Amino acid sequence: MGLLPTPVERLATEFSRFPGIGPKTAQRMAFHACRLPEPALLGIAATISAMAESVGLCSVCFFLSERGELCAICRQPGRERSLICVVEDPSDVLAIERTGEFRGLYHVLGAALSPLDGIGPRDIHADELVARVAEGGVEEVILATDSDVEGEATSSYLQRRLEGTGTRVTRLAHGLPVGGELAYADDRTVARAFSGRQQL
Secondary structure, three states, X not given: OOOOOHHHHHHHHHHOOOOOOOHHHHHHHHHHHHHOOHHHHHHHHHHHHHHHHHEEEOOOOOOEEEOOOOOHHHHOOOOEEEEEEEEOXXXXXXXHHHHOOXXXXXXXXXXXXXXXXXXXXXXXXXXXXXXXXXXXXOOEEEEOOOOOHHHHHHHHHHHHHHOOOOOEEEEXXXXXXXXXXXXXXXXXXXXXXXXXXXXX
């Protein structure tokens, strides 16, 4: 029999699902939740419930959106629709948008290829990217996957998939450290990577 009430243990287990949250941190978060006033705790629960019901993925680029709608970026007039920047996660979109350097559209893969984690080509939105390019009007695809092993493998895979389409394929360069994650790079580093991108 555990020392903690079952709901507290379950909450700590749920918190531990978040990236970067280990068992001890998850337990501290659960203890903190126990100290919150009931209205605040119920408000958090209601917000999570509403998010689960109303948030989905954009049907075009797979960035976060209201369920059944295009995302805010795909709806924006004035975006350069001939440019598509390919990223791994929605957080990467936000990192790039903060720089103000890119005015095109995005394509969120949802993950990087990682055979050790069971993530293969069918688990990322690669087919949808190829289909978008095949529709025409795309002049350049910028591969902005992370510069770690998985990101590089994903970039190489996408480059092969896009060969023969007539679309220019480039890769971010200059300033992104090897093994680093795009979402955690500072704005100037990401901006420099865009200005120094290279054709593949």
